[in-house]
Amino acid sequence: xxxxxxxxxxxxxxxxxxxxxxxxxxxxxxxxxxxxxxxxxxxxxxxxxxxxxxxxxxxxxxxxxxxxxxxxxxxxxxxxxxxxxxxxxxxxxxxxxxxxxxxxxxxxxxxxxxxxxxxxxxxxxxxxxxxxxxxxxxxxxxxxxxxxxxxxxxxxxxxxxxxxxxxxxxxxxxxxxxxxxxxxxxxxxxxxxxxxxxxxxxxxxxxxxxxxxxxxxxxxxxxxxxxxxxxxxxxxxxxxxxxxxxxxxxx
Amino acid sequence: xxxxxxxxxxxxxxxxxxxxxxxxxxxxxxxxxxxxxxxxxxxxxxxxxxxxxxxxxxxxxxxxxxxxxxxxxxxxxxxxxxxxxxxxxxxxxxxxxxxxxxxxxxxxxxxxxxxxxxxxxxxxxxxxxxxxxxxxxxxxxxxxxxxxxxxxxxxxxxxxxxxxxxxxxxxxxxxxxxxxxxxxxxxxxxxxxxxxx
Numbered sequence: 001x002x003x004x005x006x007x008x009x010x011x012x013x014x015x016x017x018x019x020x021x022x023x024x025x026x027x028x029x030x031x032x033x034x035x036x037x038x039x040x041x042x043x044x045x046x047x048x049x050x051x052x053x054x055x056x057x058x059x060x061x062x063x064x065x066x067x068x069x070x071x072x073x074x075x076x077x078x079x080x081x082x083x084x085x086x087x088x089x090x091x092x093x094x095x096x097x098x099x100x101x102x103x104x105x106x107x108x109x110x111x112x113x114x115x116x117x118x119x120x121x122x123x124x125x126x127x128x129x130x131x132x133x134x135x136x137x138x139x140x141x142x143x144x145x146x147x148x149x150x151x152x153x154x155x156x157x158x159x160x161x162x163x164x165x166x167x168x169x170x171x172x173x174x175x176x177x178x179x180x181x182x183x184x185x186x187x188x189x190x191x192x193x194x195x196x197x198x199x200x201x202x203x204x205x206x207x208x209x210x211x212x213x214x215x216x217x218x219x220x221x222x223x224x225x226x227x228x229x230x231x232x233x234x235x236x237x238x239x240x241x242x243x244x245x246x247x248x249x250x251x
Numbered sequence: 252x253x254x255x256x257x258x259x260x261x262x263x264x265x266x267x268x269x270x271x272x273x274x275x276x277x278x279x280x281x282x283x284x285x286x287x288x289x290x291x292x293x294x295x296x297x298x299x300x301x302x303x304x305x306x307x308x309x310x311x312x313x314x315x316x317x318x319x320x321x322x323x324x325x326x327x328x329x330x331x332x333x334x335x336x337x338x339x340x341x342x343x344x345x346x347x348x349x350x351x352x353x354x355x356x357x358x359x360x361x362x363x364x365x366x367x368x369x370x371x372x373x374x375x376x377x378x379x380x381x382x383x384x385x386x387x388x389x390x391x392x393x394x395x396x397x398x399x400x401x402x403x404x405x406x407x408x409x410x411x412x413x414x415x416x417x418x419x420x421x422x423x424x425x426x427x428x429x430x431x432x433x434x435x436x437x438x439x440x441x442x443x444x445x446x447x448x
Contacts, residue, residue, distance in 0.1 A: 003372065
Protein backbone atom coordinates (compact mmCIF):
# COMPACT_ATOMS: atom_id res chain seq x y z
CA UNK A 1 0.00 0.00 0.00
CA UNK A 2 1.08 3.51 -0.76
CA UNK A 3 1.68 5.30 2.53
CA UNK A 4 0.81 8.77 3.82
CA UNK A 5 3.85 11.02 3.95
CA UNK A 6 5.23 13.13 6.81
CA UNK A 7 7.17 16.11 5.50
CA UNK A 8 9.22 18.49 7.66
CA UNK A 9 9.64 21.91 6.08
CA UNK A 10 12.83 23.94 6.52
CA UNK A 11 12.92 27.67 5.86
CA UNK A 12 16.24 28.77 4.39
CA UNK A 13 17.72 32.25 4.42
CA UNK A 14 21.19 32.92 3.02
CA UNK A 15 21.93 29.20 3.10
CA UNK A 16 20.91 28.73 6.75
CA UNK A 17 17.77 27.34 8.34
CA UNK A 18 15.73 30.08 9.95
CA UNK A 19 13.85 28.11 12.57
CA UNK A 20 15.34 25.34 14.60
CA UNK A 21 16.48 24.83 18.13
CA UNK A 22 19.34 22.97 19.63
CA UNK A 23 19.27 19.39 18.55
CA UNK A 24 21.53 17.38 20.77
CA UNK A 25 22.70 15.01 18.08
CA UNK A 26 23.78 17.57 15.52
CA UNK A 27 26.45 20.18 15.69
CA UNK A 28 24.62 22.98 13.95
CA UNK A 29 20.83 23.22 13.82
CA UNK A 30 21.19 26.19 11.47
CA UNK A 31 22.78 23.97 8.87
CA UNK A 32 20.03 22.80 6.50
CA UNK A 33 22.07 19.79 5.38
CA UNK A 34 22.62 18.44 8.87
CA UNK A 35 19.06 19.10 9.93
CA UNK A 36 17.69 17.53 6.73
CA UNK A 37 19.85 14.44 7.14
CA UNK A 38 18.73 14.13 10.76
CA UNK A 39 15.05 14.27 9.79
CA UNK A 40 15.68 11.65 7.10
CA UNK A 41 17.30 9.41 9.66
CA UNK A 42 14.36 9.91 12.04
CA UNK A 43 11.92 8.68 9.42
CA UNK A 44 10.78 11.76 7.48
CA UNK A 45 9.37 10.65 4.13
CA UNK A 46 10.37 13.76 2.22
CA UNK A 47 11.73 17.21 2.93
CA UNK A 48 10.73 20.65 1.71
CA UNK A 49 13.27 23.48 1.66
CA UNK A 50 11.71 26.89 1.29
CA UNK A 51 14.15 29.65 0.37
CA UNK A 52 13.17 33.05 1.71
CA UNK A 53 16.38 34.86 0.76
CA UNK A 54 15.69 38.13 -1.01
CA UNK A 55 19.15 39.09 -2.28
CA UNK A 56 20.41 38.97 -5.84
CA UNK A 57 22.92 36.24 -5.07
CA UNK A 58 20.16 33.91 -3.92
CA UNK A 59 20.01 31.78 -7.05
CA UNK A 60 23.63 30.76 -7.00
CA UNK A 61 23.69 30.21 -3.24
CA UNK A 62 20.53 28.15 -3.47
CA UNK A 63 21.71 25.88 -6.27
CA UNK A 64 24.97 25.23 -4.43
CA UNK A 65 23.02 24.41 -1.30
CA UNK A 66 20.71 22.09 -3.24
CA UNK A 67 23.70 20.13 -4.52
CA UNK A 68 25.03 19.76 -0.99
CA UNK A 69 21.65 18.55 0.24
CA UNK A 70 21.37 16.06 -2.64
CA UNK A 71 24.80 14.68 -1.77
CA UNK A 72 23.91 14.03 1.85
CA UNK A 73 20.20 13.33 2.06
CA UNK A 74 18.92 9.92 0.93
CA UNK A 75 15.21 10.77 0.65
CA UNK A 76 13.40 12.97 -1.89
CA UNK A 77 13.26 16.70 -1.39
CA UNK A 78 11.43 19.69 -2.86
CA UNK A 79 12.84 23.19 -3.21
CA UNK A 80 10.64 26.28 -3.32
CA UNK A 81 10.67 30.02 -2.88
CA UNK A 82 10.69 32.67 -5.57
CA UNK A 83 10.86 30.26 -8.51
CA UNK A 84 9.51 32.01 -11.58
CA UNK A 85 10.89 30.49 -14.78
CA UNK A 86 11.78 27.32 -16.66
CA UNK A 87 15.40 28.36 -16.27
CA UNK A 88 15.08 28.60 -12.45
CA UNK A 89 13.62 25.10 -12.34
CA UNK A 90 16.20 23.68 -14.70
CA UNK A 91 19.02 24.99 -12.50
CA UNK A 92 17.52 23.51 -9.32
CA UNK A 93 16.68 20.09 -10.80
CA UNK A 94 20.13 19.87 -12.34
CA UNK A 95 21.62 20.79 -8.98
CA UNK A 96 19.92 17.69 -7.53
CA UNK A 97 16.43 18.72 -6.32
CA UNK A 98 13.78 16.03 -6.88
CA UNK A 99 10.91 18.48 -7.16
CA UNK A 100 10.33 22.21 -7.16
CA UNK A 101 7.40 24.15 -5.81
CA UNK A 102 5.99 27.23 -7.49
CA UNK A 103 3.46 29.65 -6.07
CA UNK A 104 2.93 33.34 -6.96
CA UNK A 105 4.74 33.19 -10.31
CA UNK A 106 2.48 30.36 -11.50
CA UNK A 107 -0.63 32.26 -10.47
CA UNK A 108 0.50 35.36 -12.34
CA UNK A 109 1.58 33.34 -15.36
CA UNK A 110 -0.32 30.02 -15.39
CA UNK A 111 1.33 29.03 -18.69
CA UNK A 112 4.45 28.43 -16.56
CA UNK A 113 2.83 25.22 -15.26
CA UNK A 114 2.26 23.95 -18.81
CA UNK A 115 5.84 24.79 -19.73
CA UNK A 116 7.33 23.21 -16.62
CA UNK A 117 5.36 19.98 -16.86
CA UNK A 118 6.15 19.59 -20.53
CA UNK A 119 9.82 20.24 -19.96
CA UNK A 120 10.38 18.25 -16.76
CA UNK A 121 7.26 16.10 -16.19
CA UNK A 122 4.36 16.77 -13.80
CA UNK A 123 5.84 14.50 -11.14
CA UNK A 124 8.40 17.13 -10.15
CA UNK A 125 6.16 20.21 -10.26
CA UNK A 126 4.47 21.05 -6.96
CA UNK A 127 2.01 23.94 -6.91
CA UNK A 128 1.95 25.72 -3.55
CA UNK A 129 -1.23 27.61 -2.66
CA UNK A 130 -1.63 29.89 0.35
CA UNK A 131 -5.32 30.10 1.17
CA UNK A 132 -7.55 31.97 3.63
CA UNK A 133 -11.19 31.45 4.51
CA UNK A 134 -13.24 34.61 4.43
CA UNK A 135 -16.69 35.73 3.29
CA UNK A 136 -17.82 32.11 3.16
CA UNK A 137 -15.11 30.57 1.00
CA UNK A 138 -11.41 29.86 0.57
CA UNK A 139 -9.43 32.38 -1.51
CA UNK A 140 -5.94 32.30 -3.01
CA UNK A 141 -3.35 34.62 -1.47
CA UNK A 142 -0.03 35.55 -3.07
CA UNK A 143 3.42 36.81 -2.06
CA UNK A 144 3.68 34.74 1.08
CA UNK A 145 0.12 35.59 2.12
CA UNK A 146 0.43 39.36 1.80
CA UNK A 147 -1.70 39.85 -1.32
CA UNK A 148 -5.32 38.76 -1.55
CA UNK A 149 -6.91 37.63 -4.82
CA UNK A 150 -10.58 37.12 -5.60
CA UNK A 151 -9.94 33.65 -7.03
CA UNK A 152 -11.31 30.58 -5.24
CA UNK A 153 -8.72 28.04 -4.15
CA UNK A 154 -10.77 25.17 -5.61
CA UNK A 155 -10.85 26.87 -9.03
CA UNK A 156 -7.14 27.69 -9.10
CA UNK A 157 -6.14 24.20 -7.93
CA UNK A 158 -8.22 22.58 -10.65
CA UNK A 159 -6.82 24.82 -13.36
CA UNK A 160 -3.28 24.23 -12.11
CA UNK A 161 -3.69 20.45 -12.24
CA UNK A 162 -5.17 20.68 -15.76
CA UNK A 163 -2.10 22.69 -16.74
CA UNK A 164 0.30 20.09 -15.36
CA UNK A 165 0.89 20.57 -11.61
CA UNK A 166 1.74 17.15 -10.21
CA UNK A 167 1.03 17.84 -6.54
CA UNK A 168 -0.70 20.57 -4.54
CA UNK A 169 0.90 21.93 -1.38
CA UNK A 170 -1.96 23.66 0.40
CA UNK A 171 -1.26 26.02 3.31
CA UNK A 172 -4.20 27.38 5.26
CA UNK A 173 -3.34 30.82 6.59
CA UNK A 174 -6.21 30.57 9.07
CA UNK A 175 -4.61 27.52 10.61
CA UNK A 176 -0.91 28.22 10.15
CA UNK A 177 0.81 28.84 13.46
CA UNK A 178 -2.30 28.10 15.55
CA UNK A 179 -1.44 24.47 16.42
CA UNK A 180 -5.20 23.86 16.36
CA UNK A 181 -5.15 21.36 13.52
CA UNK A 182 -5.10 21.37 9.72
CA UNK A 183 -7.87 22.91 7.60
CA UNK A 184 -9.81 19.70 7.03
CA UNK A 185 -12.55 21.28 4.93
CA UNK A 186 -10.53 22.75 2.07
CA UNK A 187 -7.92 19.98 2.20
CA UNK A 188 -10.69 17.40 1.84
CA UNK A 189 -12.36 19.27 -1.00
CA UNK A 190 -9.14 19.40 -3.00
CA UNK A 191 -8.09 15.88 -2.16
CA UNK A 192 -11.40 14.35 -3.20
CA UNK A 193 -11.68 16.28 -6.45
CA UNK A 194 -8.16 16.29 -7.83
CA UNK A 195 -6.32 13.34 -9.31
CA UNK A 196 -2.96 14.49 -7.91
CA UNK A 197 -1.67 14.19 -4.33
CA UNK A 198 -2.52 16.95 -1.85
CA UNK A 199 -0.03 17.94 0.85
CA UNK A 200 -1.73 19.61 3.82
CA UNK A 201 0.14 22.38 5.62
CA UNK A 202 -0.57 24.75 8.47
CA UNK A 203 -1.94 24.08 11.94
CA UNK A 204 -0.25 20.86 13.09
CA UNK A 205 -0.13 20.81 16.89
CA UNK A 206 -0.86 17.27 18.02
CA UNK A 207 -0.46 13.79 16.62
CA UNK A 208 -4.22 13.53 16.36
CA UNK A 209 -4.19 16.47 13.94
CA UNK A 210 -2.12 14.37 11.54
CA UNK A 211 -4.47 11.41 11.90
CA UNK A 212 -7.44 13.72 11.22
CA UNK A 213 -5.99 15.24 8.07
CA UNK A 214 -5.25 11.76 6.67
CA UNK A 215 -8.43 10.00 7.80
CA UNK A 216 -11.02 12.77 7.58
CA UNK A 217 -9.64 14.97 4.81
CA UNK A 218 -7.91 12.26 2.76
CA UNK A 219 -4.65 14.21 2.48
CA UNK A 220 -1.79 12.29 0.88
CA UNK A 221 0.89 14.01 2.93
CA UNK A 222 1.17 16.42 5.83
CA UNK A 223 3.79 19.11 6.23
CA UNK A 224 4.90 20.81 9.43
CA UNK A 225 7.76 22.99 10.55
CA UNK A 226 7.89 24.35 14.07
CA UNK A 227 6.58 21.31 15.95
CA UNK A 228 9.48 19.33 14.54
CA UNK A 229 12.07 22.10 14.78
CA UNK A 230 11.18 22.87 18.39
CA UNK A 231 11.05 19.17 19.18
CA UNK A 232 7.46 19.30 20.38
CA UNK A 233 6.99 16.12 18.42
CA UNK A 234 9.42 13.46 17.25
CA UNK A 235 8.78 12.06 13.78
CA UNK A 236 9.27 8.50 14.97
CA UNK A 237 6.81 8.98 17.82
CA UNK A 238 4.26 10.48 15.40
CA UNK A 239 4.65 7.59 13.01
CA UNK A 240 4.23 5.03 15.78
CA UNK A 241 1.01 6.76 16.80
CA UNK A 242 -0.34 6.82 13.23
CA UNK A 243 0.65 3.21 12.65
CA UNK A 244 -1.24 2.12 15.76
CA UNK A 245 -4.28 4.06 14.58
CA UNK A 246 -4.21 2.08 11.36
CA UNK A 247 -3.00 4.88 9.08
CA UNK A 248 -0.80 3.52 6.27
CA UNK A 249 2.63 4.80 7.13
CA UNK A 250 6.24 3.89 6.36
CA UNK A 251 7.47 2.47 9.58
CA UNK B 252 35.87 -1.63 -9.77
CA UNK B 253 34.53 0.58 -12.55
CA UNK B 254 30.91 1.66 -12.30
CA UNK B 255 29.30 3.44 -15.24
CA UNK B 256 26.04 5.36 -15.22
CA UNK B 257 24.46 5.59 -18.65
CA UNK B 258 24.20 9.17 -19.85
CA UNK B 259 21.14 9.91 -21.95
CA UNK B 260 18.27 12.37 -22.26
CA UNK B 261 16.21 11.01 -19.38
CA UNK B 262 18.08 11.00 -16.20
CA UNK B 263 18.26 11.25 -12.53
CA UNK B 264 21.94 10.64 -13.04
CA UNK B 265 22.96 13.18 -10.43
CA UNK B 266 20.90 11.50 -7.69
CA UNK B 267 22.33 8.11 -8.59
CA UNK B 268 25.84 9.51 -8.67
CA UNK B 269 25.36 11.03 -5.20
CA UNK B 270 23.90 7.79 -3.82
CA UNK B 271 27.01 5.94 -5.02
CA UNK B 272 29.19 8.66 -3.54
CA UNK B 273 27.50 8.13 -0.15
CA UNK B 274 28.58 4.50 -0.43
CA UNK B 275 32.12 5.60 -1.19
CA UNK B 276 31.91 4.51 -4.84
CA UNK B 277 33.12 6.70 -7.67
CA UNK B 278 31.23 6.33 -10.92
CA UNK B 279 31.48 7.76 -14.42
CA UNK B 280 28.48 9.16 -16.25
CA UNK B 281 29.04 8.22 -19.88
CA UNK B 282 27.48 7.33 -23.22
CA UNK B 283 30.79 6.16 -24.67
CA UNK B 284 30.31 2.56 -25.96
CA UNK B 285 33.83 1.45 -25.07
CA UNK B 286 33.62 2.86 -21.58
CA UNK B 287 30.24 1.23 -21.01
CA UNK B 288 31.43 -2.15 -22.28
CA UNK B 289 34.55 -2.00 -20.12
CA UNK B 290 32.72 -1.13 -16.89
CA UNK B 291 32.26 -3.76 -14.17
CA UNK B 292 28.75 -2.51 -13.42
CA UNK B 293 26.37 -0.42 -15.47
CA UNK B 294 23.50 1.58 -14.03
CA UNK B 295 20.68 2.58 -16.38
CA UNK B 296 18.76 5.33 -14.57
CA UNK B 297 15.76 7.22 -15.80
CA UNK B 298 13.17 9.83 -15.16
CA UNK B 299 11.36 10.92 -18.28
CA UNK B 300 9.24 9.79 -21.18
CA UNK B 301 9.66 6.46 -22.98
CA UNK B 302 9.45 7.37 -26.69
CA UNK B 303 11.86 10.33 -26.49
CA UNK B 304 14.29 8.26 -24.46
CA UNK B 305 14.14 5.27 -26.87
CA UNK B 306 14.58 7.55 -29.90
CA UNK B 307 17.69 9.02 -28.30
CA UNK B 308 19.11 5.57 -27.44
CA UNK B 309 18.39 4.18 -30.95
CA UNK B 310 19.95 7.12 -32.71
CA UNK B 311 23.20 6.41 -30.82
CA UNK B 312 22.80 2.60 -31.10
CA UNK B 313 22.82 2.45 -27.32
CA UNK B 314 19.73 0.21 -27.34
CA UNK B 315 21.59 -2.73 -28.86
CA UNK B 316 24.69 -1.97 -26.83
CA UNK B 317 22.69 -2.20 -23.59
CA UNK B 318 21.06 -5.46 -24.65
CA UNK B 319 24.44 -7.02 -25.38
CA UNK B 320 26.08 -6.04 -22.09
CA UNK B 321 27.45 -9.01 -20.14
CA UNK B 322 28.27 -7.40 -16.79
CA UNK B 323 25.58 -6.74 -14.14
CA UNK B 324 23.22 -3.98 -15.28
CA UNK B 325 20.76 -2.19 -12.98
CA UNK B 326 17.78 -0.43 -14.56
CA UNK B 327 16.00 2.14 -12.40
CA UNK B 328 12.44 3.45 -12.94
CA UNK B 329 12.22 4.43 -16.63
CA UNK B 330 15.43 2.44 -17.09
CA UNK B 331 13.54 -0.67 -15.98
CA UNK B 332 10.60 0.09 -18.26
CA UNK B 333 12.90 0.60 -21.24
CA UNK B 334 14.41 -2.85 -20.61
CA UNK B 335 10.95 -4.34 -21.20
CA UNK B 336 9.54 -5.24 -24.61
CA UNK B 337 7.00 -2.51 -25.20
CA UNK B 338 5.50 0.46 -23.38
CA UNK B 339 2.02 1.92 -23.70
CA UNK B 340 3.61 5.32 -23.16
CA UNK B 341 3.32 6.72 -26.68
CA UNK B 342 3.22 3.14 -28.01
CA UNK B 343 6.97 2.62 -27.76
CA UNK B 344 8.99 -0.46 -28.70
CA UNK B 345 11.65 -0.84 -26.05
CA UNK B 346 14.90 -2.79 -25.62
CA UNK B 347 13.28 -6.13 -24.87
CA UNK B 348 15.51 -7.79 -22.30
CA UNK B 349 12.37 -8.61 -20.32
CA UNK B 350 9.47 -10.08 -22.26
CA UNK B 351 6.94 -7.80 -20.60
CA UNK B 352 4.47 -5.08 -21.48
CA UNK B 353 4.56 -1.71 -19.68
CA UNK B 354 1.05 -0.35 -19.08
CA UNK B 355 -0.51 2.78 -17.65
CA UNK B 356 -2.24 2.74 -14.27
CA UNK B 357 -6.01 3.01 -14.70
CA UNK B 358 -7.87 4.50 -11.77
CA UNK B 359 -11.05 2.63 -10.83
CA UNK B 360 -14.06 4.93 -11.43
CA UNK B 361 -15.60 4.37 -8.00
CA UNK B 362 -12.42 5.04 -6.07
CA UNK B 363 -10.29 7.86 -7.47
CA UNK B 364 -6.62 6.95 -7.41
CA UNK B 365 -3.94 9.48 -7.95
CA UNK B 366 -1.69 9.03 -10.95
CA UNK B 367 1.29 9.14 -10.95
CA UNK B 368 1.82 7.11 -7.86
CA UNK B 369 4.10 9.30 -5.74
CA UNK B 370 5.47 8.09 -2.44
CA UNK B 371 6.54 5.12 -0.37
CA UNK B 372 5.08 1.68 -1.06
CA UNK B 373 6.04 -1.73 0.31
CA UNK B 374 7.60 -4.50 -1.76
CA UNK B 375 6.91 -8.21 -1.27
CA UNK B 376 7.76 -11.58 -2.78
CA UNK B 377 11.43 -10.64 -2.83
CA UNK B 378 13.75 -13.16 -4.43
CA UNK B 379 16.86 -11.65 -5.86
CA UNK B 380 20.37 -11.37 -4.52
CA UNK B 381 20.05 -7.57 -4.65
CA UNK B 382 17.41 -7.83 -1.89
CA UNK B 383 19.73 -9.75 0.40
CA UNK B 384 19.81 -6.89 2.90
CA UNK B 385 16.22 -5.68 2.75
CA UNK B 386 13.16 -7.20 4.38
CA UNK B 387 9.84 -8.30 2.94
CA UNK B 388 7.49 -5.31 3.13
CA UNK B 389 10.26 -2.73 3.33
CA UNK B 390 9.18 0.60 1.85
CA UNK B 391 10.67 2.10 -1.30
CA UNK B 392 10.10 5.47 -2.97
CA UNK B 393 8.10 5.27 -6.22
CA UNK B 394 7.20 7.95 -8.77
CA UNK B 395 5.51 6.54 -11.87
CA UNK B 396 2.39 6.40 -14.04
CA UNK B 397 3.35 3.25 -15.96
CA UNK B 398 4.17 -0.20 -14.62
CA UNK B 399 5.55 -3.53 -15.84
CA UNK B 400 3.15 -6.46 -15.57
CA UNK B 401 3.92 -9.47 -13.44
CA UNK B 402 5.89 -12.23 -15.16
CA UNK B 403 8.30 -15.09 -14.59
CA UNK B 404 11.12 -12.51 -14.30
CA UNK B 405 9.43 -10.62 -11.45
CA UNK B 406 11.59 -10.56 -8.32
CA UNK B 407 9.53 -8.12 -6.21
CA UNK B 408 5.87 -7.17 -6.23
CA UNK B 409 4.20 -3.88 -5.33
CA UNK B 410 0.52 -3.02 -5.28
CA UNK B 411 -1.10 0.14 -6.58
CA UNK B 412 -4.47 -0.42 -8.23
CA UNK B 413 -3.14 -3.92 -9.04
CA UNK B 414 -0.11 -6.08 -8.33
CA UNK B 415 2.78 -5.27 -10.63
CA UNK B 416 6.54 -5.85 -10.96
CA UNK B 417 8.50 -3.70 -8.50
CA UNK B 418 11.65 -5.49 -9.64
CA UNK B 419 12.80 -7.82 -12.42
CA UNK B 420 15.80 -10.01 -13.07
CA UNK B 421 17.05 -12.01 -16.03
CA UNK B 422 20.62 -13.24 -16.40
CA UNK B 423 22.86 -10.22 -15.74
CA UNK B 424 19.99 -7.71 -15.92
CA UNK B 425 18.48 -6.36 -12.70
CA UNK B 426 15.78 -3.73 -12.64
CA UNK B 427 13.71 -1.85 -10.07
CA UNK B 428 10.69 0.38 -10.60
CA UNK B 429 11.32 2.41 -7.45
CA UNK B 430 14.20 4.79 -6.76
CA UNK B 431 16.73 3.02 -4.52
CA UNK B 432 18.84 6.20 -4.61
CA UNK B 433 15.99 8.02 -2.80
CA UNK B 434 14.74 5.17 -0.61
CA UNK B 435 16.69 5.89 2.57
CA UNK B 436 18.74 3.06 4.05
CA UNK B 437 16.73 0.23 2.49
CA UNK B 438 17.43 1.62 -0.97
CA UNK B 439 21.09 2.13 -0.16
CA UNK B 440 21.36 -1.54 0.81
CA UNK B 441 20.00 -2.60 -2.57
CA UNK B 442 22.54 -0.49 -4.44
CA UNK B 443 25.27 -1.90 -2.23
CA UNK B 444 24.18 -5.50 -2.93
CA UNK B 445 24.14 -4.77 -6.65
CA UNK B 446 27.65 -3.31 -6.52
CA UNK B 447 28.88 -6.43 -4.71
CA UNK B 448 27.70 -8.79 -7.47
